[in-house]
Amino acid sequence: AQRVTQPEKLLSVFKGAPVELKCNYSYSGSPELFWYVQYSRQRLQLLLRHISRESIKGFTADLNKGETSFHLKKPFAQEEDSAMYYCALSGGSNYKLTFGKGTLLTVNP
Amino acid sequence: DGGITQSPKYLFRKEGQNVTLSCEQNLNHDAMYWYRQDPGQGLRLIYYSQIVNDFQKGDIAEGYSVSREKKESFPLTVTSAQKNPTAFYLCASSIRDARTGYTFGSGTRLTVV
Numbered sequence: 001a002q003r004v005t006q007p008e009k010l011l012s013v014f015k016g017a018p019v020e021l022k023c024n025y026s027y028s029g030s031p032e033l034f035w036y037v038q039y040s041r042q043r044l045q046l047l048l049r050h051i052s053r054e055s056i057k058g059f060t061a062d063l064n065k066g067e068t069s070f071h072l073k074k075p076f077a078q079e080e081d082s083a084m085y086y087c088a089l090s091g092g093s094n095y096k097l098t099f100g101k102g103t104l105l106t107v108n109p
Numbered sequence: 110d111g112g113i114t115q116s117p118k119y120l121f122r123k124e125g126q127n128v129t130l131s132c133e134q135n136l137n138h139d140a141m142y143w144y145r146q147d148p149g150q151g152l153r154l155i156y157y158s159q160i161v162n163d164f165q166k167g168d169i170a171e172g173y174s175v176s177r178e179k180k181e182s183f184p185l186t187v188t189s190a191q192k193n194p195t196a197f198y199l200c201a202s203s204i205r206d207a208r209t210g211y212t213f214g215s216g217t218r219l220t221v222v
Contacts, residue, residue, distance in 0.1 A: 101150060
């Protein structure tokens with residue numbers, strides 16, 4: 001069975017402060033992890049995936065297999081980063097993504 | 110202009126009635142998915158389909174049915190057997206499998222009255 005846990009429902013930071021959205025997963029094999037983002041009145045969209053090792057909009061995420069975590073980080077938060085963020089996992093030979101419950105990030109001016 | 114179209118945006122249904130939500134994509138994606146999004150619950154998988162004429166149950170398939178007669182279309186029927194159907198429904202597609210990333214539709218909000 002695979003599970004994704006996002007321990008924070010809500011996260012509030014000030015503009016310019018660092019932000020870290022936590023994601024822990026449970027999966028016995030080699031997982032592939034993703035972050036999806038949903039801005040207000042927009043569709044859910046892919047932000048980044050661990051396999052690409054990329055930085056998107058200043059966000060990075062590192063897969064830590066020892067701690068089974070895939071936390072999303074940004075050194076200096078911007079107001080436009082305010083959104084709902086979902087961590088997701090793809091494991092095994094099946095084709096589905098398992099999502100966490102999401103974290104609502106609010107960046108205050 | 111490629112993408113996924115879900116219709117209608119809002120849907121009202123009386124208790125005891127079946128209702129079908131439409132999902133169409135012109136991205137030439139092989140795989141399609143239906144998720145249900147509830148506040149505080151995240152996204153939960155209802156059904157998914159990897160290829161035409163084939164689909165699998167997700168985590169919360171009870172009370173729902175799907176078909177995949179064409180590559181472009183993956184309609185979801187919410188039956189009267191679904192005990193708590195009021196929710197926001199999201200359709201998604203991917204090129205092959207989930208590892209390539211999903212493209213999401215804009216969703217359908219279903220309200221049972």
